[in-house]
Amino acid sequence: MAAEFGERGWRVVGTVRGAGTPLHGLAAERPDVVEIETLDMTDPDQTRALGDRLFGRRFDIVFVNAGVANQTQSDTMAEVSSDEFVHVMLTNVLGVMRAVEQFGPLVGPNGVIGVMSSGQGSIANNTNGTNDVYRASKAALNQAMASYAGRHADQGRAFVLVAPGWIRTEMGGAKAPFSVEEAMPQIVDVLVAQQGKPGLRYLDRHGQTVPW
Secondary structure, eight states, rough: OOOHHHHTTOOOOEEEEEOOHHHHHHHHHOOTEEEEOOOTOOOOOOHHHHHHHTTTOOOOEEEEOOOOOSSSSOTTTSSSSSSHHHHIIIIIIIIIIHHHHHHHGGGEEEEEEEOOGGGGSSTTOOOOOHHHHHHHHHHHHHHHHHHHHTTTTOOOOOEEEEEHHHHHHBBTTTTTTTTTTHHHHHHHHHHHHHTTTEEEEEEESSOOOOOO
């Protein structure tokens, strides 16, 4: 995403949890485009500290991407361990929303606050009853963003839940039909197109509405 925005002439502040990431390589190649901050969104102290460092700056788009799954995704709610359930919810919901709460005020009145959701967060589309824990986390994220959007509805910002589809990432796996390189320009198109369009939307990477 950082590379795609950079190619379009945007400046990017991106976060990482550790050293030696592809984002570091991009920042080394394009220091005029990419600025790196360290953040583990499961640590509220780190989230607040980054908010303090960014205080006073303004962003056109803030996009929060965090996602993990439990080790055995076929586990039902009766089978998953409490520790795994808490880890998924902390990362996919609470950590994301803390970041949204912290960094959302940095977005201008015509800007966009977005999060990486999933089509699996759609309750209406859940007809096969798989991936209980991950689905529940993304549905909870959608609901939490709806609450946030409702509290800030008078501020003119766009709020976007992005369902990217099944992508070949570390979590998506090698069998996914689309690469990051194929999907990311479409996702960026969707985010950029939401500027100046107040309200909450749940969209796929083609800009089509996903049923709640």
